[in-house]
Structures are given as C-alpha cells and as structure tokens.
Amino acid sequence: MTDTPSTSRRALLGGIAAAGLAATISSGKATAGPTSIKYSGPSIPLWPGTPPGAPAALPVRKVAQQSKDAAFDDRWITGVAAPSLEVRRPAYRDGSAVILLPGGGYGFLAWDNEGEEQARWLTERGVTCFILSYRLPGEGWANRATVPLQDAQRAMRIVRSRADEFGIDPKRIAVLGFSAGGHLSGSIATRFDEKVYVPVDAADTVSARPDLAGMIYPVVSLAQPFTHGGSRDNLLGENASEALRQAGSVETRVTDQTPPVFLTASSDDGLVPIANSLAMYDAMLARQRPAEFHGFDKGGHGFGARLPDDVPAHAWPDLFHAYGKRHGVFAA
Template identity: 65%
Template structure:
C-alpha cells in the first residue's frame, strides 16, 4: 500500500505502508484516538519526529537499493507513550538499508491510549507484524528465516517480549498469516527496558504499559527476564553505564537470564553514551560502536549474510 493521506501523515511521501489488521483491531473499544506528530528538529533540513495517537498500527517498509534477503523489524522507543520515529526508526533503516537489509518500521499501538488489555496491545502488534512480514516474504524480497527484530528503550522491551513470548496466544487469529511463527531469528535490544520491578524499571514505560498499580502477577508476566525459554532466539544487548533514564541493570538482568537458560547472547556495556543515542553518537563516543557489533552478531547467527 502506498502513502495514504492523513492516517499515515507521519511517514514520508512514497513510503509503502502495510496495515497490520485487515478488519477490527484487537482491543478496540471505540475510543477516539487522534494521530499527532511532534517534530523536535531544530532545522528544516532534518526531522526528529515523535508520534502519538496510533489508531491504525502499520508497517512502514524501507527497501534497500541492493537487497540481500535479510530483514529487520524496527521497534522505536518512547516509554510506551510515544514513538521516536526518526531517531529509532528512519535513521536505523538508513544504515541497515546500506547493508542490503529490508526494514519494516512498526507503528505499534500505545497501551495507555484507550485499548482493552493494554498490557498485551504492543505485543499483539509485534507478533502480527512478524507474521505479516513472513506471509509477504516473496513480495518483500526477504527470506522468512532471516528476520531480525531491533528495539530501543521501551521498543527494546517490546523486542524482548517478542523474542520470549512469540508463541503466546495474545489475540484471536484473523487470517492465514497467523498460522506462521512470530519468532524473530535474532533480537537486538538497545538500551532496553527489561524488568518491571520498580527498583529497576523505567517508571514511564511501566506505568504506560501496565498502569500505575498493576497486579503483581501482571508485572511478573511483563518482566522479560522471567520469560526466557529454550526457544528464545539469539539476543544481542547493548547499554551505556551512564544511562540515567533506563538503568543498565536491565540489560545485565536479561543477560544473566539468558546465560542461566543456556541461550546464545552477547552483551556490550559502554562507559559513555547516555540514553536514546540511536546512531547519533560521534565516532569517539564508546557506544557508537554498537551497529558494527550488532551487524557482526547477526552475521554469525546467519541472519545477515557474511561478506
């Protein structure tokens, strides 16, 4: 589907936009949700858009000039309260496209905007997105067994949830695509929110996803480190020790859980980088190395092709 007017006004003209749900959206209860785009860029030559009001979740497809069959589902962060569309979507697609990776930026629903079962809403969209990509693999020019997920901050929590809960039934199947696996072939969790424990979590992500006073069982179910199984795919983690927004303990906790479950995992913790750096760090800043490290990891796991 091509760019389709106001409903997808946050995308760029000519973008291919694929709606996730062919009919009723799970959890819809008639709440009026209005799409809003806030561009925080300081110059007219750049964009730094954040998006709220995700009424119709969709995939924005970014195709490389020379596709190599690999794909990445990109999950921007924003504390489950907005989507950091340029920093953790468009700019990630740009460097991945240069490697030949076909990218799918997921405009997933924000749980506090008026949906039933708010704690499941982002995961429903992520599962469905992976299945839609696999169902359309031939059309998109990708191989269904070479699909990564890359998530940032709260999007890292969503990517981790997809990696650990891909087989969980979170919605009623709607078509043949839902017979396909939602398991990513490798997961990249970049400065991710992992734990829902108040001592470790990011409060904004926790409250937006679960509400301010969730049932302890619900909180445990949403804690990614507790959901690791023998079928969790290889996981790449990166974080900066000076992250003042999402404590580095989140990545450390996840890495320990993966090791305990004997799942393949790689962790990089840098002393400098802060939070929300995407690919915007100067080359001299330690955390700027993460895209090269993630690329190498995905190649070793057979998802990105070796040179």
C-alpha cells in the same frame, strides 16, 4: 553526552507522567515543525479493519517535531489508531529483514531516531526494513498490557508470510528495538507463541518467533527497582499488581526457544539503568541461550545511531550487524 534531540527526550521521559506526556506531544509544544509524516515506501496495515480491543473513540494521530533544524527530523508519534509496517527497501538485498521497534516509554514512538535513521544504515547493508508503528497501550485499548505485543506478533507473521514478495528469507528476520521498543523486542523474542489475540487470517498460522532480537538501551524488568517506571505504568497502568509486573518482565520469560539476543547499553544511562540489560544477559546465560552484551561507559540514553566517533557506544550498529552475520541472519 552532547546536547541533542535525544537529550530532550530523556528529560521528558524522565519527568512527565503518561497523561501529561501525551498532552505535551499532542499539542506539539516541544517545537514547531511538520505535523504529518510523508512515508518514503509502501505501508502495510497490520489488521483488516479495526484492531482488536479498540475503544469507542479511536485515538487521533499526532506528530510532534522535536528538531529545531528544518533539515533534520526528530518526530514523535502518538494516537496510533491504525498500526502499520512502513517498508524501507535497500538498493540491493542480502535476503535478510529487520522489524524496527521505536521506543518512547510506551507513550509515544520516536519515529526518526529509532526508526528511519536505523533503517538508513541497515538498508545500506542490504537489509530490508519494516518500521513498526505500533499501538500505544494507554490510548484506550482493551488488554493494554499485551497491545504492543499483539502488534509485534502480527507484524512478524505478516512479514514472514509475505517473504517472497519482499525478496527475503523467512528464516532470516530479526527484530531491533530501542528503550521501551527494546522491551517489546525482548517480549516477542520470549512470548512469540503466546496467544494474545484471536487469529484473523492465514498469516496468523505463521510463526511469530524472530530469528534474532536486538535490544538497545532496553527496558527489561517491570518489577525490579531499576525498572523505568514510566514505561511500566504506560504499559500496565498505574498500581499494577506484582504478578502483572513480573509477567511483563522480559528476564522472567526466557526459555529454551528464545532466539539469539544482542544487548547494548551505557553505564551513564540516567533513565533506563544498565542493570536492565544485565538482567536479560544473565537470564539468557542461565538458560544457555546465545547472547552478546556490550556495555559502554559513555553514551547515555536514546542515542540511536547519532553518537560521534569519540563516544564509545557509537560502535553498536557494526557490532549488531556482525552478531547477525555470525548467527546467519545477515549475509557474510
């Protein structure tokens, strides 16, 4: 893969422990650049007041710019004290929606590569997008193993309960996650009805089950040798029990109610092995649940929608959109 901002992400995710990673991002050492994000659409707070399990001192929001090109953003976010949905509306609506779940090893959010840039190609196809700024479990929250899932469930319920407001069909809402965000996508697809927080309002009476889940170069297992250790430790804490690792492994949670799943990964992914995707695909087949898996020989990790046409994995957005059409989420 060519040297891109995702290459530096791969090196950082692969070689820095959770505490060191957070310190590097918080200090902005990667490159100089903007230190705040100006959103281009409405922002919806997830929780009325302080989110559940808040620490005494809330984390402080930090944005680190990875791009050296002033015309190109590649921002990483930490310090999510007030999780939110950032709305990206299309010029025309096909009635569908996607909640985007950026990755970052559960230690940061890769906001542009796996959020804004994904919303761009989806809105061009008429899809209303909601980029989820979810809490990072290692930033002092209680019950850290379910903190991202709390936010994902709450996000789905808010979007579905306000479907009329956004001109979307409440039965055509997908999630699309990348790397650790892929683990979160798989988690809400398999654990949508698990009680991980105390209901706070009427939105929490609505189903959190997505109608389709996209998992792009995902972390899946937290127990197998092919797991991504950084994501596992950021989510569960270091030296988590085997029982907790098994419980957090998406492939062990597939049921008869799991929605259709789309998976893609590359054989040359040196950070999150393709075996993660294969484990999820096998689990879906074992339960006779609809699933589609595309494994490419080239693409690496963290490629988002940035790959040139001569790299095979560049085709995944069209394949995902076609899969969503076949399952009635996106307009035919």
